[in-house]
Amino acid sequence: MTQHSPARIVSVFLIEEELGTDPPDNEDWPVFQGFLSDLESEAPDDCIVVYDTVGIKDGRLMDGTQIRHPGIQVMVRSKDGPDGWHKLNEIATAFKSVNRRSVAMPSDVDEYPLSVNYVIDNLSETAPPIPIGTEPGTKRRMKFVLNCGMTLREVS
Numbered sequence: 001m002t003q004h005s006p007a008r009i010v011s012v013f014l015i016e017e018e019l020g021t022d023p024p025d026n027e028d029w030p031v032f033q034g035f036l037s038d039l040e041s042e043a044p045d046d047c048i049v050v051y052d053t054v055g056i057k058d059g060r061l062m063d064g065t066q067i068r069h070p071g072i073q074v075m076v077r078s079k080d081g082p083d084g085w086h087k088l089n090e091i092a093t094a095f096k097s098v099n100r101r102s103v104a105m106p107s108d109v110d111e112y113p114l115s116v117n118y119v120i121d122n123l124s125e126t127a128p129p130i131p132i133g134t135e136p137g138t139k140r141r142m143k144f145v146l147n148c149g150m151t152l153r154e155v156s
Helices: 006-018 080-098
Strands: 029-031 047-060 068-079 101-105 116-123 130-134 142-154
Touching: 006 029, 006 068, 006 101, 006 116, 006 142, 047 116, 047 142, 068 080, 080 116, 080 142
Parallel strands: 029 047
Antiparallel strands: 047 068, 068 142, 101 116, 116 142, 130 142
16 A cells, blocks of 8 residues: 555656646646546646556465555547547557656645655556547547556655
8 A cells, every 4th residue: 555546656657757747837738636627727628637446456475465556547638639649649658668667756745744755667558548539518528548557666
């Protein structure tokens, strides 16, 4: 169990890799964690959301420790289908190159007063990137998703 959710850790990774931006910066491709705001000003047409999903239980060590690989889903939403597809494929390519990648979580005085470091040993697709269609009730924004499992450890 980690102090931060896997989706939060991957969100920071995407920002560090310059595949997205921190939402308060009001720049292109903000990366949200877990949900999108209903307010148009807070969640623009082109954005990224990382969700926690069911992981994979991968056995047990002789000392009783259970091995689990957390699951995440990356959803890209875009007003232009080809731009969204390209962005999701950029993310998928970055995930394929992850090999013991350190991620330093920013400290949050209220929630976590000390900074915490993690190592993402790998991010593995559980299915290829897929388009999931047009977002209902919108200006024809397209959505694409990528599902992954990961090996993650806290190294504080």
